[in-house]
Amino acid sequence: MAFRLALIGFGGVNQGLVELLKIKHGKLGGLDLSITALADLRFGVVSNPKGLDLDALLETAANGFSIDALRKDPNTQICEEINLNSTLELIASDFVDVVVEATFTDPHTGEPALSHCHAALKHGKHVVTTNKGPIALAHSSLARLAAEQCVQLKYEGAVMSGTPVIRQIDTTLRGCEVNGFAGILNGTSNFVLDRLAQGQDFDAAVREAQVLGYAEANPAADLEGADVQLKVVILANTLWNTGLTRADVPCRGISLLTSQDIRTAQSVGRNWKLIGSATRHADGSVSASVEPRELSADHPLHSISGVTNAVTFDTDVLGNVTISGPGAGRRETAFAILSDLIELAEQTGKYEVRA
Ligand SMILES: NC(=O)C1=CN([C@@H]2O[C@H](COP(=O)(O)OP(=O)(O)OC[C@H]3O[C@@H](n4cnc5c(N)ncnc54)[C@H](OP(=O)(O)O)[C@@H]3O)[C@@H](O)[C@H]2O)C=CC1
Numbered sequence: 001m002a003f004r005l006a007l008i009g010f011g012g013v014n015q016g017l018v019e020l021l022k023i024k025h026g027k028l029g030g031l032d033l034s035i036t037a038l039a040d041l042r043f044g045v046v047s048n049p050k051g052l053d054l055d056a057l058l059e060t061a062a063n064g065f066s067i068d069a070l071r072k073d074p075n076t077q078i079c080e081e082i083n084l085n086s087t088l089e090l091i092a093s094d095f096v097d098v099v100v101e102a103t104f105t106d107p108h109t110g111e112p113a114l115s116h117c118h119a120a121l122k123h124g125k126h127v128v129t130t131n132k133g134p135i136a137l138a139h140s141s142l143a144r145l146a147a148e149q150c151v152q153l154k155y156e157g158a159v160m161s162g163t164p165v166i167r168q169i170d171t172t173l174r175g176c177e178v179n180g181f182a183g184i185l186n187g188t189s190n191f192v193l194d195r196l197a198q199g200q201d202f203d204a205a206v207r208e209a210q211v212l213g214y215a216e217a218n219p220a221a222d223l224e225g226a227d228v229q230l231k232v233v234i235l236a237n238t239l240w241n242t243g244l245t246r247a248d249v250p251c252r253g254i255s256l257l258t259s260q261d262i263r264t265a266q267s268v269g270r271n272w273k274l275i276g277s278a279t280r281h282a283d284g285s286v287s288a289s290v291e292p293r294e295l296s297a298d299h300p301l302h303s304i305s306g307v308t309n310a311v312t313f314d315t316d317v318l319g320n321v322t323i324s325g326p327g328a329g330r331r332e333t334a335f336a337i338l339s340d341l342i343e344l345a346e347q348t349g350k351y352e353v354r355a
């Protein structure tokens, strides 16, 4: 089974994917992944139906997005002008099977990612995305379009990076009723809270999270809770399909917490955490929130530290089930894309990929 990928956005996550493809080359059973198209604001629209060279792609990123390395292959087409139309044209190309959308998340409109995903599905391309905007704001219409076009829409990386959560809902947790969840769903804010507890300055901690590739393009989304709000909407709608929207999720972030608040809590064995949660009530309605909570030492999320995230599902059969792992990171998030591609290959190729 071969997939020809179009990478839309070539920031940390999609660069992480190229690195992973190099490492995993030949280790994915019968799955052959090539990158035939690439679009990024920093260098334009690039294509090669025979497949772009992975080393040249990484060299491009390493050299400040100078495209000299890509020019070496005469089969590579490069257009340095990029706009929505040229990107949509690239997405529609007949040498693209799967569109991997990893531009920035816009929590208000979901754009331009929403247009990229919509166009891809409309042209019969599968979509794999880590972008929370389109999934939180328009999952049901995108999923309907995917079903009409007989293609798949996958978004494992949109919640808790490479840590498997979305797929658990669809697979291993099937048969359980999930009545609610509470989670630490943002790596940057959890990382910053830890740094504050260690006495570091707030702005320095945010800068460190940016350098490490955890933060959103606008880190206010991490710190003021909008990123968690989107993830709560995505998880709740994946679980219950009740059409929860951002407006239904009251949201407060961590920016008003002081180092003093954090140290006072610690002195009595408690920790402040930014918690996203949702509960389904007996009448089918869902209530949800994002807020800092002071957790006692016996709480399952009390000791989740740094960029690690965790979510506890409240289930009818198993009681509490907690999943924990990386909540952000370039390669960690790229792994979610890889795992979506492997599942896609299994579903569409009707054979098992031994990865
Ligand atoms: N990093 C992480 O740990 C995680 C990230 N995500 C999500 O994955 C996505 C990608 O994250 P990440 O790689 O870290 O983000 P980056 O900001 O590193 O990369 C995004 C890239 O997309 C480019 N871009 C922006 N607009 C367009 C456009 N219209 N067309 C083409 N390219 C565009 C940006 O260019 P420019 O810089 O010039 O704007 C940038 O190079 C985001 O939506 C993020 O929320 C999800 C889980 C974890």
Ligand SMILES: N[C@@H](CCO)C(=O)O
Binding pocket: 158, 160, 161, 185, 186, 187, 188, 189, 214, 215, 216, 222, 227, 327, 328, 329
């Ligand atoms: N900025 C996000 C990336 C993962 O969605 C975080 O820090 O959790």
